[in-house]
Amino acid sequence: MKGERGMTSTPTSHEKIWTGTAVSDGVAHAVVHVLKDHFDEPDEEPIQPGTEDHEMARLNAALEVTRQEIEELQRVMDGEQGSAESEIFETHLLILQDSTILKQTEKIVREKLVCVDWAYYKLMCKHMDALRGLSDAYLRERFLDVKDVTHRVMRHLRGELLNHPMFDEPVIVVAHDLTPSDTVQLDRTKVLGFAVETGSSVSHAAIIARSLALPAVVKMHGICDELHSGDTVLLDGEGGLLIKNPSQDTLARYRLREEQAERREDVFQVERHKPSLTVCGSSICVGANAEFIEEVEIVEDSGAEEVGLFRTEFLHLENPDATEDQLAAAYGRVVSSLAPKRVVFRTLDLGGDKIDERLALEPEPNPFLGWRGIRLSLGRVDLFKRQLRALLRAAANGRVGIMFPMVSGVQEVLDAKAVLNDCADELTAEGVDVPDEIEVGAMIEIPSAALSADLISAEVDFLSLGTNDLIQYTIAVDRLNDRVAGLYQPTHPAVLRLISMSVQAARGAGIRIGMCGEMASDLTLTPLMIGLGLNELSVATTQIARVKHAVRRLRVSECEELAKNVLTCTSPAKIRDLSRAVADRCYPELFE
Numbered sequence: 001m002k003g004e005r006g007m008t009s010t011p012t013s014h015e016k017i018w019t020g021t022a023v024s025d026g027v028a029h030a031v032v033h034v035l036k037d038h039f040d041e042p043d044e045e046p047i048q049p050g051t052e053d054h055e056m057a058r059l060n061a062a063l064e065v066t067r068q069e070i071e072e073l074q075r076v077m078d079g080e081q082g083s084a085e086s087e088i089f090e091t092h093l094l095i096l097q098d099s100t101i102l103k104q105t106e107k108i109v110r111e112k113l114v115c116v117d118w119a120y121y122k123l124m125c126k127h128m129d130a131l132r133g134l135s136d137a138y139l140r141e142r143f144l145d146v147k148d149v150t151h152r153v154m155r156h157l158r159g160e161l162l163n164h165p166m167f168d169e170p171v172i173v174v175a176h177d178l179t180p181s182d183t184v185q186l187d188r189t190k191v192l193g194f195a196v197e198t199g200s201s202v203s204h205a206a207i208i209a210r211s212l213a214l215p216a217v218v219k220m221h222g223i224c225d226e227l228h229s230g231d232t233v234l235l236d237g238e239g240g241l242l243i244k245n246p247s248q249d250t251l252a253r254y255r256l257r258e259e260q261a262e263r264r265e266d267v268f269q270v271e272r273h274k275p276s277l278t279v280c281g282s283s284i285c286v287g288a289n290a291e292f293i294e295e296v297e298i299v300e301d302s303g304a305e306e307v308g309l310f311r312t313e314f315l316h317l318e319n320p321d322a323t324e325d326q327l328a329a330a331y332g333r334v335v336s337s338l339a340p341k342r343v344v345f346r347t348l349d350l351g352g353d354k355i356d357e358r359l360a361l362e363p364e365p366n367p368f369l370g371w372r373g374i375r376l377s378l379g380r381v382d383l384f385k386r387q388l389r390a391l392l393r394a395a396a397n398g399r400v401g402i403m404f405p406m407v408s409g410v411q412e413v414l415d416a417k418a419v420l421n422d423c424a425d426e427l428t429a430e431g432v433d434v435p436d437e438i439e440v441g442a443m444i445e446i447p448s449a450a451l452s453a454d455l456i457s458a459e460v461d462f463l464s465l466g467t468n469d470l471i472q473y474t475i476a477v478d479r480l481n482d483r484v485a486g487l488y489q490p491t492h493p494a495v496l497r498l499i500s501m502s503v504q505a506a507r508g509a510g511i512r513i514g515m516c517g518e519m520a521s522d523l524t525l526t527p528l529m530i531g532l533g534l535n536e537l538s539v540a541t542t543q544i545a546r547v548k549h550a551v552r553r554l555r556v557s558e559c560e561e562l563a564k565n566v567l568t569c570t571s572p573a574k575i576r577d578l579s580r581a582v583a584d585r586c587y588p589e590l591f592e
């Protein structure tokens with residue numbers, strides 16, 4: 001069980017259990033760290049006359065702890081990276097110690113007799129709004145500095161984290177929502193699992209948990225208000241449970257269950273490094289999806305035959321200011337560590353729920369239909385070129401594929417390829433060796449791309465089906481929205497037709513086609529995916545051994561027969577059942 005060492009049960013207090021939706025297997029036993037949304041507007045609480053000094057003392061104490069926190073960060077950064085980051089903290093200290101802000105806050109507290117939380121928050125919001133409205137891009141971006149400082153002060157004013165500084169010890173992170181930018185800011189070496197109030201099995205928090213082999217449960221409604229940082233819990237990522245104050249009995253039961261699961265898992269794991277050939281000898285390449293550099297070892301150990309999707313936007317969110325040299329070094333490390341395996345880097349898929357606030361200063365009404373993926377890259381050619389040049393340089397270390405996300409039609413592919421060619425020409429002129437054999441691909445995750453897959457296939461070396469988005473855009477169902485989650489159906493006939501159409505287009509053009517959406521990891525659907533003609537599946541590292549085990553027990557002709565029957569079916573549930581029947585017959589042990 002993750003985090004067991006040093007943990008004890010609490011025989012005196014009672015267990016309390018919450019249930020949610022299990023999205024990533026495993027069990028962890030540790031203290032929780034509750035990540036609150038610090039920008040919940042504080043209530044405008046009236047205060048008693050005579051308590052104004054007390055309110056100001058609270059603010060001064062919060063400012064002092066924040067000062068120490070920023071100085072500590074500055075000290076660490078100075079040691080690690082030099083002056084640029086340290087200057088940012090200098091700015092933060094200036095904002096924090098601005099005496100005008102302190103005076104204005106005090107004035108509001110005394111005149112309106114309101115709590116200092118509200119007064120300070122309102123004032124800082126006014127400053128942020130003023131900065132956001134400026135035409136000078138540099139000054140406009142300073143609103144992020146004010147936001148960061150406000151964030152820290154509000155947290156300390158509310159008394160959060162003071163007794164449990166972030167990640168001194170391994171923790172289970174509990175949050176209302178865990179966005180990709182939240183995830184990159186966590187000290188992932190200390191995170192043992194996630195429990196989130198919102199989300200779904202295809203939200204990025206769930207995807208990342210599976211990549212990092214951490215237990216995760218989503219849709220744990222109300223959990224943030226019920227737990228406090230420092231509470232001891234057990235998180236069951238398979239049963240979808242979170243148990244506060246687990247008893248000795250519960251812990252013993254989970255230990256036993258884990259031992260049994262490990263023994264079962266060993267059966268699939270022993271053959272994970274062998275190729276995945278079907279019973280009839282067809283090769284199905286099973287690759288891994290990855291987001292972070294530290295996953296390279298997990299990928300290597302998982303039995304993955306390639307990295308079919310490296311989501312580069314997570315590295316970007318971790319360090320948006322990385323230079324071309326730093327990016328080339330980071331990508332190069334991934335490529336050389338995994339060589340001779342192919343690594344498919346997807347160019348930045350920012351936008352949607354993966355927001356770099358410095359690029360998207362104006363909130364969009366519909367971010368998932370907005371400036372996302374290749375649209376953003378083509379609109380910020382400076383950023384795009386920096387990334388493409390770094391990827392072309394990294395390609396010297398091994399086998400690289402470059403894949404464009406959120407392509408809506410062939411013109412975007414042509415435009416992106418033109419920028420890529422410019423980068424290759426520039427590098428060659430600079431004397432840098434650019435390998436010829438870099439493969440270029442496009443993701444099929446928008447219905448218009450699937451419908452024009454024949455046109456796109458003529459321009460690329462491979463296609464990859466991003467079903468997480470393809471499903472949401474085909475059925476018009478937000479992949480993160482709990483209320484419509486029941487409509488998010490991978491086996492909807494329309495989705496299957498678009499997949500089939502894309503496979504036919506790729507085959508017609510003689511290029512490779514794979515799938516890297518979460519649907520590729522669904523063992524119930526493996527027969528159907530093979531039957532539809534896919535021979536590359538890129539999945540979470542934790543699923544590699546199991547998907548390979550499934551593939552080795554399937555016969556292509558039987559899968560094709562299934563796909564033929566299914567394409568005339570009307571009901572998503574019936575289609576799922578038909579695929580499950582084949583799966584149950586060929587590898588029942590995977591469902592025990």
Ligand code: PEP
Pocket residue numbers: 309311349445465466467468469470516517518
């Ligand atoms: C997809 O949409 O299926 C995909 C792989 O991309 P992401 O989940 O990052 O949107």
Ligand code: MG
Pocket residue numbers: 445466468469
């Ligand atoms: Mg996608």
